[in-house]
Amino acid sequence: MRQSRFFPVLLTTFGIVAMLPRLTSAAQSPATPLPLDQLRLFAEVFGQIKREYVKLVDDDTLLTAAIKGMVSSLDPHSVYVDKTEFQESQEQITGRFAGVGLEIGSEDRFIKIIDPIEDTPAFRAGIHSGDLITSIDNKSVNGMTINDASARLRGNPGTKVTLTLFRKSQNRSFPVTLSRALIKVQSVKATVPAPGYAYVRITSFQERTTPDLATKLRAIASQQPNLKGLILDLRNNGGGLVESAVGVAGAFLPPNSIVVTTNGQAGYSKRAYRATYPDYRLPSFERDPLQNESPIFKKVPLIVLTNAYTASASEIVAGALQDASRATILGKTTFGKGSVQTLVPMTRDSALRLTTAYYFTPNGRSIQDIGIRPDIQIDQYSDGDPDDALATREADVPNHLANIQDPNEREELEAREKDRIRNLHLYEEHTDAETPEQRRKNRERTSIEFGSSADFMLQQALNKLQGKAVLESRALPNGRLAQSDTPRLQSEPEAH
Structure with missing residues (x-):
C-alpha cells in the first residue's frame, strides 16, 4: 500500500514513525501457517497464570502485556502504543504540551535525560543531558517504562513534581523540584x-x-x-x-x-x-x-x-x-x-509501532x-x-x-x-x-x-x-x- 503524502513521518531518538492506514497481513507479506504448537503453549501458560498466580489478573492485562512483550522483544524502537502514547506523539509533532520540558530515554533501569528543552522549567533548573532520573515524586523509576515516566512528568501547568537526579560526571545524587508549564517548543x-x-x-x-x-x-x-x-x-x-x-x-x-x-x-x-x-x-x-x-x-x-x-x-x-x-x-x-518505524492503527485506542525499514x-x-x-x-x-x-x-x-x-x-x-x-x-x-x-x-x-x-x-x-x-x-x-x-x-x- 502506498503511503499517503498527508500522513507525516515521525523520526525521533526512539523511532521513525510513518503513520499509515491499517494494513492487512496479506498486503504486507504472503500468508504463512500459524505455529500451532507455540500457540498451544501460550494458551497453557495463560491458563496456568489465571489458575495459580498469587492474585487474580484480568484477561485484558495479561493479553496486553503479552502483546507488548512480543513487540518490544524485536528491537528497542518497536512498541505497542496505547491511546495516551499516541496522543504524546501528536503533541511532539505540534510542539505543544504541559510538562517540565524534558526529552527522555532509558539507561541502566533508570530514565535518562536526552535533552532539557530550551526555555523550559527543566532547562532553567540546570538539568543536564545525560543526567539520570532515579525517582519521580519519591517513587523509584527502577523498571518504569519511558511512557510511565513521561505520564508522571506531565500534568497541569502550575503543579509541581520532584525529581531525584544522578549526575555521573559528578558522582552525586540531588533532588530538583519543578513547576509544570505549558511547553511551546520553538523549533x-x-x-x-x-x-x-x-x-x-x-x-x-x-x-x-x-x-x-x-x-x-x-x-x-x-x-x-x-x-x-x-x-x-x-x-x-x-x-x-x-x-x-x-x-x-x-x-x-x-x-x-x-x-x-x-x-x-x-x-x-x-x-x-x-x-x-x-x-x-x-x-x-x-x-x-x-x-x-x-x-x-x-x-x-x-x-x-x-x-x-x-x-x-x-x-x-x-x-x-x-x-x-x-x-x-x-x-x-x-x-x-538508522531504522524506520510504521505506526499502524490496531483498535480505536491502540496502534503498533513496528520497525519496517532501514x-x-x-x-x-x-x-x-x-x-x-x-x-x-x-x-x-x-x-x-x-x-x-x-x-x-x-x-x-x-x-x-x-x-x-x-x-x-x-x-x-x-x-x-x-x-x-x-x-x-x-x-x-x-x-x-x-x-x-x-x-x-x-x-x-x-x-x-x-x-x-x-x-x-x-x-x-x-x-x-x-x-x-x-x-x-x-x-x-x-x-x-x-x-x-x-x-x-x-x-x-x-x-x-
Whole structure:
C-alpha cells in the first residue's frame, strides 16, 4: 500500500514513525501457517497464570502485556502504543504540551535525560543531558517504562513534581523540584554571531519547522546581504517529522536532490525522499515555503554542529549535507539511529509501532549503530570533553538492530566497548586526580547555552568559516583520549 503524502513521518531518538492506514497481513507479506504448537503453549501458560498466580489478573492485562512483550522483544524502537502514547506523539509533532520540558530515554533501569528543552522549567533548573532520573515524586523509576515516566512528568501547568537526579560526571545524587508549564517548543532559532555570519539552531523537526526556517532565512538574507557563512546547529536534536527534515535539507541542497532512502520488506517501505515540495509538504501549509528562498543558501559555506544526542531526523539532514559535500560536519559522532518505524492503527485506542525499514543517506550509507562521523571533531568545552565517554548511543542500547552493511560489526562493537571501558577508567583517573578547586568548578559547571558567546563549539565553527585556527577535539577518531593535553590547531584560508 502506498503511503499517503498527508500522513507525516515521525523520526525521533526512539523511532521513525510513518503513520499509515491499517494494513492487512496479506498486503504486507504472503500468508504463512500459524505455529500451532507455540500457540498451544501460550494458551497453557495463560491458563496456568489465571489458575495459580498469587492474585487474580484480568484477561485484558495479561493479553496486553503479552502483546507488548512480543513487540518490544524485536528491537528497542518497536512498541505497542496505547491511546495516551499516541496522543504524546501528536503533541511532539505540534510542539505543544504541559510538562517540565524534558526529552527522555532509558539507561541502566533508570530514565535518562536526552535533552532539557530550551526555555523550559527543566532547562532553567540546570538539568543536564545525560543526567539520570532515579525517582519521580519519591517513587523509584527502577523498571518504569519511558511512557510511565513521561505520564508522571506531565500534568497541569502550575503543579509541581520532584525529581531525584544522578549526575555521573559528578558522582552525586540531588533532588530538583519543578513547576509544570505549558511547553511551546520553538523549533527554529536564528542569530547573527558575527557580522556576515548566521547561526540557525533547530531543536526538533515539527510541523512548522520548514516554514519557520524559511522565514528565518529570508530575514538573514535581508539583514546580511553579503553573507559569508552559516552554521546549522543540530546538537541535542532528537528528531521529529521526516518531511520537515527533508525540507530543512532541501533549503541548502539543489532542487530534486535525494535526501534519504528507505528499504524494508513491505512495498510501502521502499522509497526515496527528494528535496522537492511533494516530499516535504505537510497539511499545515498550503504552498511551498521554500519557493522564494534566496539562492545564496544553496552555495554559502555551511557548517553543521552535531553531538551524541543528534539523532534520527537530525542524522538524515547531517548525512544528506555531508554526502553532497554541501556542509562540513563539526562536533561529535551522532547517536546512530538508522531504522524506520510504521505506526499502524490496531483498535480505536491502540496502534503498533513496528520497525519496517532501514534508512540510508544519499550515497547509500546505513548509519545504524555508526552515526554520522564529523569531518572535524570538536569538544563541547574549551578544556576538553571527558564526559563524552559517558554518552550512550544506539550501539550501546540492548537488542539494537545490526548494521546490515557492516560484516565486521560484532568485532567493531567489541572494540568500541573496550575503548569505552578504557575511557571510563581514564575518566575516573582524571576525576580522582582533580584538586578540590577543580571538583568545585565541575560541580558548578552549567549546561552550555547553545548559540551564546560561551558556546565553545560554535566559536570553533566561526573560526573555521573565518579561516582562523580551530581547536580540535582532544579525542582521537575512535573515541580514545589523545595523549597530549594540547588541542590540535587547524587553519585554512577564509571561505567566501
